[in-house]
Amino acid sequence: MPVISATKDVDTLTMTFVAEFEATVExxxxxxxxxxxxxxxxxxPAWPATFERFEFEPGGQARYYMTGPDGTKAHGWWTITAIEAPHRLEFDDGFADENAEPIDPKDAMHDTVTIEAAGDRTRMTTVTSFSSVEQLERMVEIGxxxxxxxxQNQIDELLAA
Incomplete structure (x- = not known):
């Protein structure tokens, strides 16, 4: 299992995941x-994603949906705010409607991903920042x-391919 820790911090309004992989940073x-x-x-695993739009550059937009076991589609969006390849990625993300348009951009979360060498492994830290305790608790409630x-526990199999 690549995820070595997952912490929720109500004081800093963050959720942090740390995972390690037997692969290079790149x-x-x-x-x-x-x-x-x-x-x-x-x-x-039960909700695979399909990216319909993916502009991997600062200011770029991503639009995707995840399809549930019963065919239900949950749409989401990203706006990429920073890229420092291959070590750092930041983006705002939130829920989208069936046309892939943000439902409420003011209700966005902010994600910061850092990737760094950790001995002979690579550590990926993903920090999601929330705008309020209510938003953090709502996200925890929906899973x-x-x-x-x-x-993130699916990544090992992908890296092994």
Whole structure:
């Protein structure tokens, strides 16, 4: 299991996941930079993602949906705010409507991903920042914490291919 820790901090309004992989920094970076690779792990196993738009550059937009076991589609969006390849990615993300348009951009979360060598492994730290305790608690209630753990635990198989 690549996820070695998952912490929720109400004081700092963050949820942090730390995962380690037996792969180079550059290979781990590619699971973010390549939308076809991203689709293979973004979202829990029962909710695979499909990226319909993916502009991997600062200011770029991503639009995707995850398909549930019953065919239900949950749409989401990203706006990429910073890229420092192959070590750092930042983006705002939130829920989208069926046309892939943000439902409430003011309700966005901010994600910061750092990728660094950790001995002969690579450590990926993902920090999601929330705008309020209510937003953090709402995301936990809908299963974001468990879903992210399940999603990141799929990455080893992708990196082994």
């Amino acid at each position: 290979r781990v970076w590619q699971i973010w930079a390549d939308p076809r690779k991203l689709e293979r792990w973004w979202g829990p 974001v914490e468990e879903g992210m753990r399940e999603a």
